[in-house]
Amino acid sequence: MTAAATDSRALTVHLLERGLIDADDEIDISPLTGGVSNDVVAVRGQRCDFVVKRALDRLRVEQTWLADPARLDTEGRALRVAGSVIADRVPRVLDLDDGYLVIERAPHRWRMWKEMLLDGVVHQHIAEQLGRALGIWQRETAGNAVVAADFADRTAFVQLRLDPFHRAVRDRHPDLAVPIDRTVSAMDQAAVCLVHGDYTPKNVLVDPDGADLWVIDWEVAHLGDPTFDPAWILGHLLLKTLHRPVVAPGYAAAARVFLDALTRTHDAAIDLDPEQLIRQTGCLLLARVDGKSPVDYLDDAARDRARTWARRLLMNPPVTVTDIWELSS
Structure with a gap:
C-alpha cells in the first residue's frame, strides 16, 4: 500500500481479528513498491513477517484503467492451486478474507x-x-x-x-x-x-x-x-x-x-x-x-x-x- 492509501489502524484491527498478530505485538507496516494494480505492504514484528495486498479499483497509470477488486480473491485461490502442484514455487497463502490477501514474504535478499x-x-x-x-x-x-x-x-x-x-x-x-x-x-x-x-x-x-x-x-x-x-x-x-x-x-x-x-x-x-x-x-x-x-x-x-x-x-x-x-x- 502507498503511504497515503494505507489505513494502518484498519489493517491492524483486521490482522488481530484474523489471528495473524497478537494484541501485544509491535508491528511495522511499510509500503512495498513496483505494481500499479494493488496496494501492497510488508508487515513485520517480533513474531510475524508477511505481505498484505489489497486490490485497487483504479490502477496507477496515466490513462484511465478500471478493474474489479474481486480479482484479489482469484489471486489467493490461484496461489493455493499453484502451491498444491509445486509447493516451492509460490508464496504460501496465510489468509484471504474481507478484501485482504496475506501471503508469505520472500527472503529479504531476493x-x-x-x-x-x-x-x-x-x-x-x-x-x-x-x-x-x-x-x-x-x-x-x-x-x-x-x-x-x-x-x-x-x-x-x-x-x-x-x-x-x-x-x-x-x-x-x-x-x-x-x-x-x-x-x-x-x-x-x-x-x-x-x-x-x-x-x-x-x-x-x-x-x-x-x-x-x-x-x-x-x-x-x-x-x-x-x-x-x-x-x-x-x-x-x-x-x-x-x-x-x-x-x-x-x-x-x-x-x-x-x-x-x-x-x-x-x-x-x-x-x-x-x-x-x-x-x-x-x-x-x-x-x-x-x-x-x-x-x-x-x-x-x-x-x-x-x-x-x-x-x-x-x-x-x-x-x-x-x-x-x-x-x-
Missing part, C-alpha cells in the same frame, strides 16, 4: 528477475526453472474439472489484459486488426489450462544466485490459452534485448531454454500452437510500448524497433518465435 535482466545478468537456469514450472502447472491443471469451474471467470483478464493490451493496440494500429483479432478469437475459444496472465520477469522473485524462485501476482489467473504465459516471457526477453543489445545472445538463449523446458515438461499433454504463440508474442511486445502500461526503460529508437519486431511477428512471422532474434540482429 530480488525481481526483471532487475537482473535489466542489468544484463541472464542466468539460464532461471529461465529453465520458469519453463519447467509453467509446464507442470499447465499440464496438471489441463482437464481438471475443479480448476475449470473455479477459474472460468475471465473478468479480470479482460479488464487488465485484453482491453488495455490487445484491444488498445489494435485501435492504435488498425492495419494490424486482422492478426490481433485472430489472436483474441483464439484466446476466447481456448479453455485448456490455468493461465497465470502476468507471467513476467517482474513477477518472478529470485535469490541472488538464481537457485530458487517464486512466481507471484496471480490476480488475472483464469482457464484459458496456454500460449499467453510463454508469450509474456518471450516478449519481455525481446524488450530486454532492445534495452541492452550487447546481451542479445544471452536473452535469446534464455528464450530457447525456457521454451525447451516448457515443451518437454508438457509431455504431450498440452498442444502449444506455434502460430498462436508467435502472434501472441507480437501482440504483447506491441502492447508494452503502445498499450495502457508501456515499459519505462526504452528510448524512442528502441520503441520504434519494438514496433517493427511486433509487426514482423504479426504480419510476416518467422518459422519459430525465437527466430526473431536472428532475423533482427
Whole structure:
C-alpha cells in the first residue's frame, strides 16, 4: 500500500481479528513498491513477517484503467492451486478474507528477475526453472474439472489484459486488426489450462544466485490459452534485448531454454500452437510500448524497433518465435 492509501489502524484491527498478530505485538507496516494494480505492504514484528495486498479499483497509470477488486480473491485461490502442484514455487497463502490477501514474504535478499535482466545478468537456469514450472502447472491443471469451474471467470483478464493490451493496440494500429483479432478469437475459444496472465520477469522473485524462485501476482489467473504465459516471457526477453543489445545472445538463449523446458515438461499433454504463440508474442511486445502500461526503460529508437519486431511477428512471422532474434540482429 502507498503511504497515503494505507489505513494502518484498519489493517491492524483486521490482522488481530484474523489471528495473524497478537494484541501485544509491535508491528511495522511499510509500503512495498513496483505494481500499479494493488496496494501492497510488508508487515513485520517480533513474531510475524508477511505481505498484505489489497486490490485497487483504479490502477496507477496515466490513462484511465478500471478493474474489479474481486480479482484479489482469484489471486489467493490461484496461489493455493499453484502451491498444491509445486509447493516451492509460490508464496504460501496465510489468509484471504474481507478484501485482504496475506501471503508469505520472500527472503529479504531476493530480488525481481526483471532487475537482473535489466542489468544484463541472464542466468539460464532461471529461465529453465520458469519453463519447467509453467509446464507442470499447465499440464496438471489441463482437464481438471475443479480448476475449470473455479477459474472460468475471465473478468479480470479482460479488464487488465485484453482491453488495455490487445484491444488498445489494435485501435492504435488498425492495419494490424486482422492478426490481433485472430489472436483474441483464439484466446476466447481456448479453455485448456490455468493461465497465470502476468507471467513476467517482474513477477518472478529470485535469490541472488538464481537457485530458487517464486512466481507471484496471480490476480488475472483464469482457464484459458496456454500460449499467453510463454508469450509474456518471450516478449519481455525481446524488450530486454532492445534495452541492452550487447546481451542479445544471452536473452535469446534464455528464450530457447525456457521454451525447451516448457515443451518437454508438457509431455504431450498440452498442444502449444506455434502460430498462436508467435502472434501472441507480437501482440504483447506491441502492447508494452503502445498499450495502457508501456515499459519505462526504452528510448524512442528502441520503441520504434519494438514496433517493427511486433509487426514482423504479426504480419510476416518467422518459422519459430525465437527466430526473431536472428532475423533482427
